[in-house]
Amino acid sequence: MNEGLVFDIHRGTTHDGPGMRTTVFLKGCPLHCTWCQNPESIYPGRELMWDAKKCIGCMECIKACPVKALTANDSGIKTDKSACRKCFACAAGCPSKAMQIVGNPWEVSTLVKEACKDRMFFEDFSGGVTVSGGEPLLQSEFLPEFLRTLKKEGINTALDTSGFGRQEVLHEVYPFVDTFLYDIKFINDGMHQAHTGVSNKIILENLKSIADRIRRQKDSRLWIRTPLIPGATAAEENIEEIGQYIRKELIDVIERWELCAFNYVCKDKYIKMGQYWKYAECTLLDCSTVEDLASIAEKYAEGLVVVSGLTAQKK
Incomplete structure (x- = not known):
């Protein structure tokens, strides 16, 4: 029995590929991005999350634990992991x-x-199913079968990936992916390691491999995504370097370059997971900063740059 571990399903999304989509989030990620929006996605197994807003203070969870791993204090229920x-x-x-x-x-x-319960919306709004994470490539047995079965059902598919995975898995899923949503966070490997915990060498090698296959077969779309993170990726030098890379290696195959503006919506997730988040006190990027970065990107991918996410108003 081929099972996948799913931590969420979002319906009616419009930012995870073409049209209106249902996004399936697979658990497990080899990256540890300092700004991660889904901290619950990183650990590859099942785990606990405690929501203070739902807690009624009955302490039944503490009574139920056979190894006394739970305690209560003024800040709530704590788990000794x-x-x-x-x-x-x-x-x-x-x-x-x-x-x-x-x-x-x-x-x-x-x-x-x-x-497929959302098939009607896919047909009406030219959408489909996007597989995201975590890093979907980590579930290397489940992912190909899931995508293959979706295609048999006539469903448009997209794969949202960091690109950090075995190249053979990428090539196994390639025939069943209509759109690749591929992250480029940094070109500088040292910066990539500092902010994600892994080198980007495998990521860029896999990206070149996918781009070459698209050139030959012209049967998939490629969208590049770059998160704009304060003090990290949202730097002019970084966008220049990514732009130069795109112009040299990808300009003939990419359909869009999306700059995803930082947000702090995930702050509550870190609290529920009992984890520290480096960006908890950060504010939204201001509109003029994002516009400047988008202008730099446009120099290298004219007409292909799209900005998503919220920004602060100009002062």
């Missing part, structure tokens, strides 16, 4: 669902059936 056996008895015993399990196993056929 070194003691936790991930039996999830606490979540089962929580009457208000404040203690939640992140990550649920899905069989391919069941998940395809779930995604």
Whole structure:
């Protein structure tokens, strides 16, 4: 039985590929981006999340834990992750669902059936299903079968990837992907390692491989995505370097270069996961900064640059 571990499903999205889409988020990621918007996606197994807003203070979760890994203090319920056996008895015993399990196993056929509930919207709004994460390539057995089955159902597909994975997995899924949403965060490898924990060499090698295949077969679309993160990727030098790379290596195959402006919507997720987030006090990028970065990008990919996300108004 081929099962995938899914931590979320979003319906009616308009920013994860062409048209209106349903986005399936697979769990597990080899990167540890300092700005990660989905901290619950990184660990490749099931884990716990506690929501203070739902908690009624009954302490049933603490009573249910067989190894006493949970405690309560003025800031809420705390989990000793070194003691936790991930039996999830606490979540089962929580009457208000404040203690939640992140990550649920899905069989391919069941998940395809779930995604296809939105088929009418895909047809009306030229959309489909996007697989995101985490890093989908990490689930190397489940992902190809899931995408293959979606294509058999006539569903348009997109793969949102960091590109950090085995090249053979990318080539296995290639025939079943209509649009690749491919991240380029940095060209400078040292900066990439400092902010994500991994080198970008595999990422750029895989990107060249995908671009070459698109040149030959002309059967998939390629969108490049760059997050604009304060103090990291949102720097003129970085956008210049990415722009130069795109102009040299990709300009004949990419359909768009999306600059994704930083947001802090994920702040509550870090609180629920009991994790520190470096960007918790950061504000939105101001509009003029984003416009300046977009102007630099336009020099290298004229007519292909799109800005997404919220920005602060000009002062």
